Amino acid sequence: MQLPIPDEAKKLWDTWNLRSFILMSLTLQAVLIFFAPLRKRTSNQIVLMMIWSAYLLADWVAAFAVGLISNSQGDSTGEDVTGDLLAFWAPFLLLHLGGPDTITALALEDNELWLRHLLGLIVQVLAALYVLFQTLPNNKFGIPAIFMFIAGTIKYAERTRALYLASLESFRDSMLGEPDPGPNYAKLMAEYYSKKVARLPTRIDLKAEPEKAATMANIEVVTGGLEDADVIRHAYRYFEIFKGLIVDLIFSFNERNESQQFFLKRNAADAFRVVEVELNFIYEVLYTKIVVVHCLVGYILRTICFLSLLVALIFFIFIPKKGLHQIEIGITYTLLLVALALDTIAFFMLLFSDWTVPSLKNSEKKFPKATKLLKFLILKKPRWLDQFPHPYPKHVRMVAVLFRRWSESMSQYNLISYCLNERSTKLDAVFDYVGLKDILDQMKHMSKSPFTKELRDFIFNELHRKSTIADDDAELSREICSAKGDWILRDIGYPSLLPWVEGVEYDESLILWHIATELCYSTDEHHDKPNDGRKFSKIFSDYMLYLLIMQPTMMSAVAGIGQIRFRDTCAEAQKFFRRREKMKDKDLKQTCEKILEVCTDVRPSHIKGDRSKSVFFDACILAKELKQMKGRQWEIMSLVWLEMLCYAATHCRANAHAQQLCKGGELISLVWLLMAHFGLGDQFRIKEGHLRAKLIVGK
Known part of the structure; x- marks a missing residue:
């Protein structure tokens, strides 16, 4: 037909x-x-x-x-x-x-x-x-x-x-060099054995190789601010060294020391600029x-x-x-x-790409006039945004998106707000049926928070402090990286909060602290200040929940049963909200006050067992304990959240960081790379080079 x-x-x-x-x-x-x-x-x-x-x-x-x-x-x-x-x-x-x-x-x-x-x-x-x-x-x-x-x-x-x-x-x-068999052990021992058989006085004298990288560590370490071209030049150098992170290669302590010395002498703005450009090099290698x-x-x-x-x-x-x-x-x-x-x-x-800068710098002596091309870098410098208050004016945001190297924002996802506003509709059912429910949730319940210079300085200063403390102690460095809030609680002297991070799995701890942070934040009468730990805690809290729920690939190594725990917690929260008729107006502050009014003298697990993985009222207990720590409450919470972010950053699979670069990038990737440059990680395992063995015959 x-x-x-x-x-x-x-x-x-x-x-x-x-x-x-x-x-x-x-x-x-x-x-x-x-x-x-x-x-x-x-x-x-x-x-x-x-x-x-x-x-x-x-x-x-x-x-x-x-x-x-x-x-x-x-x-x-x-x-x-x-x-x-x-x-x-x-x-x-x-x-x-x-x-x-x-x-x-x-x-x-x-x-x-x-x-x-x-x-x-x-x-x-x-x-x-x-x-x-x-x-x-x-x-x-x-x-x-x-x-x-x-x-x-x-x-x-x-x-x-x-x-x-x-x-x-x-x-x-x-990135793999030639295979390294090491010194010729068999030949040396054969000679040693023949001398011994001849009854000649023989000994082996060992001498360590000179550390070539130790001299390199002092070449590029300069104080003061960095020019735009210098930022790209240093970023390219460290990209060449540390790009092996993407495929889980290990590095020597000489490379760690060189990088650490450089970043310890930087300010927060320059350190983040170098890391941003370095990630941009990785993006272009993988996707262009x-x-x-x-x-x-x-x-x-x-x-x-x-x-x-x-x-x-x-x-x-x-x-x-x-x-x-x-x-x-x-x-x-x-x-x-x-x-x-x-x-x-x-x-x-x-x-006019970043790749031209190292080439021009290397040929500066031969072609001195060629460096005039570097004037275009002023267009790629996003730091001029610092002169504008947050949120940025619309025309500033439109210009910035053309020249920035990542999204410079943090996605926010809040459990209590989600439970208050979530209403099942036919559209939800259709999106869920075709597997696009997460996209709909992002459109309905997610927001963006700008990555401010105050937040940047807070992260840098804390990582700088930890790097200084760890110094050459590899074990302490690993301990800091494996901490998920417990190291900082011991360091500032609040062991009473340790059971909320040490005695629970990471995903459980994250949801507990997320709900507790929201309960404290919404019922606190203080207003946010630029360097306020209260504001930092709120941003970190919502960002980490976004990573756990909306970016499961990035958090797969630490998420555990996070998705199940989140669903069960949401179910208990919605059940509680439905029983409170006065909450129909969806007022967040009033809702949090009602949650805190619930009697929690007995732990929820003693009453309902552990079949349900909800931590809704456990978080209420934590919030009440935190509210009693007036004076340092928000300082403690912001530092715990930053340590949780660092734990997730170092335990996230490297290819997940690389995957996210083509989707606007994530702050967690910048923190991951910055921690590596500060020497905070377990990727530094090569302690020394070969020993020079010399056979000495005679006294």
Whole structure:
């Protein structure tokens, strides 16, 4: 049975299908080159969804258009595009399949599929060659088509190569040096044994190798503030050393000491700027073509690619176009000119990227005038936002998003507010059925808190203090990193609170302190101040719950049964709220006061057992205990929360940190890297180099 499709519609489709898909493919390339960098700057779901859609459509549309061209070869008559022009258009789609420099992988897992892209490269190149050879030698556009084919193959090969280099196995292998068998033990012992048999007085003299890195530690350690170029230069140096964190490599104590000395002499602003740029280097290595392009071979290939496009345009201009429709000519000029424009834009993006700074600094003596290019870095300095009060004015936020290196915000998720406002609707049921309930919850119940300079200074100062205390004591450093609130409670002298962190699992402790913080915060009459522990506690509390519930991948190593405990706690909270008619107005302060009025002389577990994992009223007991500590209440809570954040940061899987870089980044990733630079972690295990053994014969 034939579908009742009007002949006019079929004719319109036959005429415009290929033209439409080629123009759509070109449009998607333009969208990706301009908007893909926003992935590291914002966690806005709408922006990320737009980039996700463009990325997936770009490959599908280009591959589909290649198929249309292959299918249409030799069938072009009347209103259709001529066969010669089809052969010229096919390499453009190879160019599009190569994608822009700003995005190669949508997620970290895409890099592991580099073999699939290699197969796609082979298939699509063969398809383009098939289309081209079908029209030779009589194709008047043959020469420009060959140049376009060269450019398209280079771009597609660049993308495949970038995916391969960013795959975790290849990334790890690139950082491994030559195998180190150590000194020749067998040879030395054979000589030692032969001397002993000859009854010669023999001994082995051991001498440690000179610590080369110890002298390096004093080279770059300077006091005072850092210029913009110096920030990037230091960030690149530490990126080269510490990028192995992503694949769980270990480091020497010499590397730890060098990094620690540098960061101990920095202020909070400069330390965070270095870490931000360092994470930006990691992002670009894993998700863009920067490693492939930013090298001598890359520059040569990119030059060949650009010249090929230019030559193809020149040839097309002078080739007679008799028999072609004006629409076809216009589309071809659009393809050529936009391809050249996008290549030019990519060149300037590369020129003004962070990767250019270390290169210019290294060649400063040879090309002193080249360093004038570094003036563009003023645009990338987000610290000028400090002059504005929070929240930032709208025009400031719009400008900042174009130049910042991560979202500079912390998502907030509050359990009590969620339980008060959660109402099951048909829309909830539909989203839950299709597995999108978390997205709906984020839209309904999540908010954003800016990462302020006061919060930045608070985090830096505490990590600085702990790094100074730990110094060269590796065991103390590990103890600090493994603490989830207990170390700080002992340090400031509040052992009575230890059972709330030591005697419970991490996820239970997090939810307990989260609810207790909200109960104390909402019933406290004091107003927040810029450096107030009360404000910090509230921000940390809501941020950590967001990570536990909305970012389970990041917290998987420490989450335990956090999801179950959260659900049970919410169920008990909602049950309590339903029984209080006066809470229908959803007033948070009144709700918290009612919760604190509940008699808690007997622990909930003694009454209801442990089948339910709810900690709702256990948190009420903790809140009452905290409210009795007037004077230092908020100082204690803010320090405990920071230690909980540090515990999660160091126990989060490294690839989870890397995965989050393409979704606006997270504060926990900055804290993780900053702790590594302060020497707080268990990744430093190589204590010393080889010993130099010398065989001494005689007295």
